[in-house]
Amino acid sequence: MKHVSILPLYEATVTSIDSSHQILNRVNDFMAYQGRPPFYQVEIVGLEEKTSMGGGIYDIRVDKTIDRVPKTDLIVLPLLCGNFPEAISKNQPYKDWVVAQYHSGAEILCLCVGSFFLASTGLLAGRKCAVHWASTNEFKTLFPEVEVVDDGIISDEKGIYTCGGGYSYLNLLLYILEKHMGKEISILASKMFEIDIERKSQNPFMIFVGQKRHGDxxxxxxxxxxxxxxxxxxxxxxxxxxxxxxxxxxxxxxxxxxxxxxxxxxxxxxxxxxxxxxxxxxxxxxxxxxxxxxxxxxxxxxxxxxxxxxxxxxxxxxxx
Structure with missing residues (x-):
């Protein structure tokens, strides 16, 4: 059974945390229907027992704090919303744990602009990363060492999976299901949650905004x-x-x-x-x-x- 750690990052959206939690747990129900054992053990893993989100509108109670999780198999970094430099700074206490887990064999599933925090760990240096088209210019300015993919929806490189586009993280969740369990389960999840499995590109949704923060x-x-x-x-x-x-x-x-x-x-x-x-x-x-x-x-x-x-x-x- 793969252990999944969903991190309730500062400035994360509750919907991306809940969607990840629901879909990965629902897969275990699919397995039960087929008489097979559960595939994922899904836990919300945070810095404290309770994390306040959405400007104090929501509270998320974690299953465990990171000091109680010496080993995990998959880390889910949720979608961030708001001031990215501030979010990077506030989420630094997660950095060493995420880096250590990756080097110990954990995969990282990064939802949309959660990539700003992931890039701040240094794990994306010299690698490809899918970034939401509206955040591409800011991302390139902050992390010039990362190869940005701003037309495709998903990047897959050395156990790090990223996606660009607001709710395209649903497609990334389908992608990891196929990677771990095969096409049949991915298609089943697509049907159950009514997610368009064929969505491959941000291009139809993209609004071109020229990079102007260059000083020339x-x-x-x-x-x-x-x-x-x-x-x-x-x-x-x-x-x-x-x-x-x-x-x-x-x-x-x-x-x-x-x-x-x-x-x-x-x-x-x-x-x-x-x-x-x-x-x-x-x-x-x-x-x-x-x-x-x-x-x-x-x-x-x-x-x-x-x-x-x-x-x-x-x-x-x-x-x-």
């Missing part, structure tokens, strides 16, 4: 110009001219500062413009594409699908 005024000037004029037809050379810097040098600075090439940044801004108008549902897809400055409809469809995983018409059907 020339790059920032061009970013703001592109964003303020999404229907204009741009060229990379024209943007370099606006910055007053040679193309090779400016392209290098732009990519370093924003994480995108100039051409890709232009495409992302135009896709966001198109998405907003598709959501309104008042114009045809082709009318919106022409408004973005594209004359080649098929070329824009390909760009749109690359960033959203959906065609413009499918996006309109889903979100309009």
């Amino acid at each position: 005024e020339a790059v920032l000037k061009v970013q703001e110009y592109i964003e303020n004029n999404p229907t204009e037809v741009f060229s990379v050379d024209a943007m370099c001219e606006k910055a007053g810097i040679g193309r090779r040098t400016f392209e290098r600075r732009f990519k370093k500062s924003t994480g995108n090439s100039i051409a890709e940044y232009i495409q992302r801004v135009k896709v966001e413009f198109a998405k907003k108008h598709l959501e309104m549902g008042r114009k045809t897809v082709n009318e919106i594409i022409y408004e973005t400055g594209y004359n080649d409809v098929e070329a824009f469809r390909k760009v749109f699908k690359r960033f959203t995983d959906l065609s413009p018409i499918d996006y309109k059907r889903r979100f309009a």
Whole structure:
């Protein structure tokens, strides 16, 4: 039987703690129905006997304090909400225990932006981590040594599992069930809890927000110009001219500062413009594409699908 420790971290959401507790325990019921022994022993493991959460709205009583758990097999780090630097600081008393358990063979299941605390332990250095698209820029600033995955939902690397996207942690829970117990149990849990097992990407939900906390005024000037004029037809050379810097040098600075090439940044801004108008549902897809400055409809469809995983018409059907 695998011992599971769910940590009631400071600034954690009660829903992510409760969902993990319910789903992993429910799996034991599935096993009982099949005449098999329970697979998980699930406990909430904290610093004190009682943890106050949600600004004092909720109290969670732990099963054990961490000093009474010398060995665990799976650590669940819940989704955090609020000020990440403050949450990292307040949760430092967990750090040594989490690191020691990992080096003793425990796996770590990190739900969404619980990754901010996990990264602060140093365990993600040089590794991939799925991060919610809205937190990517802040995460990259705080932890440049981590390889961020901001389009996929799940990362799996050396016993550390992370996910990006608010309630995509439900998909991560299904993923670990499949990893531990096979596809049949994962599908059963998907059906019982009505979780879409096929959800693989954040792209349809992502809102592009350019990284602007880089301190390069020339790059920032061009970013703001592109964003303020999404229907204009741009060229990379024209943007370099606006910055007053040679193309090779400016392209290098732009990519370093924003994480995108100039051409890709232009495409992302135009896709966001198109998405907003598709959501309104008042114009045809082709009318919106022409408004973005594209004359080649098929070329824009390909760009749109690359960033959203959906065609413009499918996006309109889903979100309009």
